[in-house]
Amino acid sequence: MILCCGEALIDMLPRESGAGEPAFAPYAGGAVFNTAIALGRLGAPVGFFSGLSTDLFGDILTRELGNSRVDSSFAARSDRITTLAFVTLTDGQARYAFYDENTAGRMLTEADLPNLGEGVQALFFGGISLVSEPAAETYAAFAAREAGKRLVMIDPNIRPSFIKDAARYRARLDGMLAGADVVKLSDEDMDWLGLTPEDLVARGVALVLVTRGAEGVDATSAEGTIRVAAERAQVVDTVGAGDTFNAGFLAGLHRGGLLERATFRGAGLEDLRAAVGLGAKAAAVTVSRAGANPPWETEL
Numbered sequence: 678m679i680l681c682c683g684e685a686l687i688d689m690l691p692r693e694s695g696a697g698e699p700a701f702a703p704y705a706g707g708a709v710f711n712t713a714i715a716l717g718r719l720g721a722p723v724g725f726f727s728g729l730s731t732d733l734f735g736d737i738l739t740r741e742l743g744n745s746r747v748d749s750s751f752a753a754r755s756d757r758i759t760t761l762a763f764v765t766l767t768d769g770q771a772r773y774a775f776y777d778e779n780t781a782g783r784m785l786t787e788a789d790l791p792n793l794g795e796g797v798q799a800l801f802f803g804g805i806s807l808v809s810e811p812a813a814e815t816y817a818a819f820a821a822r823e824a825g826k827r828l829v830m831i832d833p834n835i836r837p838s839f840i841k842d843a844a845r846y847r848a849r850l851d852g853m854l855a856g857a858d859v860v861k862l863s864d865e866d867m868d869w870l871g872l873t874p875e876d877l878v879a880r881g882v883a884l885v886l887v888t889r890g891a892e893g894v895d896a897t898s899a900e901g902t903i904r905v906a907a908e909r910a911q912v913v914d915t916v917g918a919g920d921t922f923n924a925g926f927l928a929g930l931h932r933g934g935l936l937e938r939a940t941f942r943g944a945g946l947e948d949l950r951a952a953v954g955l956g957a958k959a960a961a962v963t964v965s966r967a968g969a970n971p972p973w974e975t976e977l
Contacts, residue, residue: 678722679799679927679936680751682816683709683806684782685727686760687734701763703734705741706969708804708834711917715924715971717746719959721931724748726791726819728812730781734759753789757781777809785812790819793827798936801927802853803832803861808839808846817849824856828930828938832861832923835869854882858938861886861923874902883942884949886956888922896946896953903946905953908961917969918960924971925959926952 689701709727716723725742729735729752738759742749760783761776777783802820807813820829831853840846850870854860860882867873867887874885874897887895893907929952930936935944955977962972 678724678748678797679716679801679931680724680726680793680797681709681713681716681747681801682726682819683707683802683804684760685710685725685729685738686762686777686782687737689761689763691764691766703737704968705738706762707760707806708832708920709801709806710738710742711920711969711971712801712803712832712924712927713742713747714745714969715917715921715959715963716928717742718971718973719924719928719955719977720746720974721924721928722748722796724751724797726751726753727806728753728755728757728781728783728785728789730754730759731756732759734761735781751791753781753785753791755781755784757784782806783809783812785815787815787818790815790822793823797827798938799828799830799927799930801830801832801923803923804834805836805839807833807850807853808836813846813849817853820853820856826938828859828936828941829857830859830861830923830927831857832919833866833870834863834919835866837869855880858883858941859886859926860884861888861919861926863888863919886926886953888919894922894953894957896949898946900946903950905950905957908958910961910965912964913967914964916963916967917971918964920969921963921971922956922960925956928959929953929955 684707686707688704688706692702694700713725760780763774885897894905
């Protein structure tokens with residue numbers, strides 16, 4: 678099983694009521710949540726760990742996980758509220774107002790960390806869950822606890838506007854990257870970090886994936902770098918594309934029998950090409966339709 682660890686929230690998207698009044702509609706979201714959903718739809722065994730509320734929005738999140746074959750039993754349930762992100766559009770540009778104080782997701786502590794059996798082979802971390810404390814420190818502690826035992830993948834998906842203490846965030850992220858087996862980055866992530874894929878490989882990361890949109894994906898290891906071509910797609914929007922890529926790659930490792938950490942670290946770049954390609958193929962479907970709507974395996 679692959680355990681996705683990170684944020685789940687409700688996006689409140691602008692709509693119009695039947696009476697013509699401005700309104701907001703709730704949609705389940707969050708980068709790590711999206712990756713878990715995509716993994717379930719691609720047929721990989723997947724669980725989700727986060728703080729989930731017992732409120733009505735938490736019920737929506739739990740129901741959506743179940744609908745996409747994601748095991749939510751690892752999650753820490755509480756009566757704290759669910760994180761809400763209200764979205765407004767100005768000249769086509771989205772602006773977000775987050776309501777995240779004392780929420781079930783943000784207030785996650787090390788006492789909430791699950792005990793993992795042998796069935797969990799890999800862990801995935803990322804998104805804004807690595808920014809907001811105390812949960813960010815909890816995820817960092819979880820990654821450190823499992824590093825070297827299970828495959829650990831991180832996609833920091835850095836959002837500078839969310840970072841209030843850059844030095845503290847950078848130190849936390851540096852520690853997590855040092856224990857990772859796989860790191861996925863964008864050009865913007867690398868610019869913010871001031872690191873190259875080769876730098877991360879020199880620190881012990883086995884594989885660095887750099888997504889370059891229509892140009893494809895660069896996969897770098899101690900062997901060197903290969904490029905896997907992007908799939909052609911008619912782009913509607915790019916919401917959830919990176920999250921779906923992560924899921925496709927991990928699902929590809931599962932299909933190829935490469936999820937065990939020792940097996941993965943013994944694989945060559947050509948052994949990993951199919952998994953990277955599945956990530957690109959799945960992401961191409963997501964960008965071809967509106968919103969974060971990952972494909973089911975039958976669509977591939």
